[in-house]
Amino acid sequence: DTEVTQTPKHLVMGMTNKKSLKCEQHMGHRAMYWYKQKAKKPPELMFVYSYEKLSINESVPSRFSPECPNSSLLNLHLHALQPEDSALYLCASSQVLGETQYFGPGTRLLVL
């Protein structure tokens, strides 16, 4: 089973809203990732967690705040987003860093 789940599938939010994206995997993977993808572009890495610790933050604006409450769960908290933040947000996981990544279905975010 290589399933990564993400909720919600779609999200529309205003620039003053606070919302959260959720990602879950039960494969025992210890590395989890957040990516942002715009149309016709490759996934762009945002954050990496390894063994529940933030390993990489790719200079992402502070209006995006990641959280890894346990080894199966990864959240992305959103606050005061801009319309240009509208994109497909992808979660991925791998056994450990440097191993094959498996992507969740993504959350399509629209910021109005």
Place this chain on the structure above:
Amino acid sequence: QKEVEQNSGPLSVPEGAIASLNCTYSDRGSQSFFWYRQYSGKSPELIMFIYSNGDKEDGRFTAQLNKASQYVSLLIRDSQPSDSATYLCAVLPLSGGGSYIPTFGRGTSLIVHP
């Protein structure tokens, strides 16, 4: 700067033909190579990975790796309209080299027409 290059396409092939997708990379120390398929509006789905020089076959898909020439390719035999998608090449550097994160190419759009 690690780079992964793919022709953006679209690559158009008739149904039943062989589709050949190519990817070149700049980091000679790269060790792991992945092909993902991404349908429009959906997330990337792992198709194949390859670590060693040569060919690796899985059903209608064959990945080919040539480390000396720094390219990896994906062949799709008996192409079907359902294969129409964007194919992303991802390359991982040698572990311990300071980065455990794959570099993605921009993807090649494949269109299989009936």
